[in-house]
Amino acid sequence: MRAVARNIFLDGNSFTDSRSVDRKPLTGDLQGGLVFTAGRVRLSVTEVLRSEEFKGQDKPDIFGAISLSYAY
Numbered sequence: 001m002r003a004v005a006r007n008i009f010l011d012g013n014s015f016t017d018s019r020s021v022d023r024k025p026l027t028g029d030l031q032g033g034l035v036f037t038a039g040r041v042r043l044s045v046t047e048v049l050r051s052e053e054f055k056g057q058d059k060p061d062i063f064g065a066i067s068l069s070y071a072y
């Protein structure tokens with residue numbers, strides 16, 4: 001679970017009137033991934049499923065990341 005006090009992308013501008021949505025203050029994240037290691041090289045793949053962040057959102061967000069690193 002995550003609690004967000006302010007999200008300028010959903011709440012709009014902090015100092016003037018702007019467009020905004022009715023957001024949900026609590027969201028949940030489910031994250032999973034795999035790591036492959038070969039010697040000093042490491043490849044990680046992660047996927048995140050995030051619950052709806054505002055009222056009227058069609059579906060949860062799904063996003064991922066790929067990271068390649070080398071230890072020296």
